[in-house]
Amino acid sequence: MIGFIGAGAMGSAIMQGAMSKGHSDIVFAEANEERARALTEETGARHATNIEVVQEASVVILAVKPNVISSVLDEIASAAGSTVLVSIAAGTTIETLAAHLEPGQPIVRVMPNVAAQIGQSMSALCPNDHVSADQLAEVQEVFDAVGQTEILAEKDFATFAAIAGCSPAFTFEYIDAMARAAVANGLPKAQAVRIATQAVVGAASLVQERAETPANLADLVQSPGGTTVAGVVALEEAGFGRATVKGVQAAIDRDIALQGN
Structure with missing residues (x-):
């Protein structure tokens, strides 16, 4: 029971x-x-x-x-x-x-x-x-x-909390940001959210099902001189990767601090 x-x-x-x-x-x-x-x-x-x-x-x-x-x-x-x-x-x-x-x-x-x-x-x-x-x-x-x-191991729970417990909020923010960009270019917000959400679900499913790293999968959709690589370069110039790592680290640090109280 x-x-x-x-x-x-x-x-x-x-x-x-x-x-x-x-x-x-x-x-x-x-x-x-x-x-x-x-x-x-x-x-x-x-x-x-x-x-x-x-x-x-x-x-x-x-x-x-x-x-x-x-x-x-x-x-x-x-x-x-x-x-x-x-x-x-x-x-x-x-x-x-x-x-x-x-x-x-x-x-x-x-x-x-x-x-x-x-x-x-x-x-x-x-x-x-x-x-x-x-x-x-x-x-x-x-x-x-x-x-x-x-x-x-329990020592890894703070890290787990950041990438599994906190990350849904990060992902919600990412989806909403993509939708806002689409709205700025003429799409209705509800439609933009549906499209961005399914794109994220599909990308995550590919990572689960393919025996390849996320970085390799990203390379597969970046044609030389194409729209995707232009977007990826712009994200990197804006600090997308660094911001994500900093967000995860901030969540880990806060979790550890709270356990010490």
């Missing part, structure tokens, strides 16, 4: 993704009674208390905000037993989580991104030493239901 504590946007997205892949035995706790009723009616999942969830489920997704996760852990610590507790709280380390739990508690830290809401998340997973291979596989299966997963 899979359990959830917290069923907001991310928690409910993961729950529905798991159910779409055949995980029908789900129990969840949600403080918002109206949301809980709606989710029960929509999915058939059973609403319960925090304690009941950790007592009944073999894996529990803690889909609560970082500012409340400590109090949730304090509440469930004595009841958790061998249940695998999976935290998706941003910036909350395994060491911090373990400090509120009994010694030997299996913990997996997971960082999904916003695209979990449409089954296209990129999620990083890091287990502590008390998680067995079978338990980790079970957790990974849940998050594979809402996208793709990578097992990472």
Whole structure:
């Protein structure tokens, strides 16, 4: 059985993704009674208390905000037993989580991104030493239901957060900038956004499906003296590559700073 504590946007997205892949035995706790009723009616999942969830489920997704996760852990610590507790709280380390739990508690830290809401998340997973291979596989299966997963060392989570968690915002800005340029040249904004969005989706799909680097794929569409290479050169002159690297580094630095607070 899979359990959830917290069923907001991310928690409910993961729950529905798991159910779409055949995980029908789900129990969840949600403080918002109206949301809980709606989710029960929509999915058939059973609403319960925090304690009941950790007592009944073999894996529990803690889909609560970082500012409340400590109090949730304090509440469930004595009841958790061998249940695998999976935290998706941003910036909350395994060491911090373990400090509120009994010694030997299996913990997996997971960082999904916003695209979990449409089954296209990129999620990083890091287990502590008390998680067995079978338990980790079970957790990974849940998050594979809402996208793709990578097992990472916790020291790499700040970097992952920048290129997977923050980058959707970078990409949204890129799409909007392309659309604005198209509007300046006569296209309606809604149409320009549709065109630019599909172009980005197609380019990303090529990177996934072809056994070539993004740089090699970029070379393939730059004919000598053509429009694409003219645009690429202009982007480089404007600092496109440097700006992207600086944006990623700023996000990494901020993540590290927040963990130190």
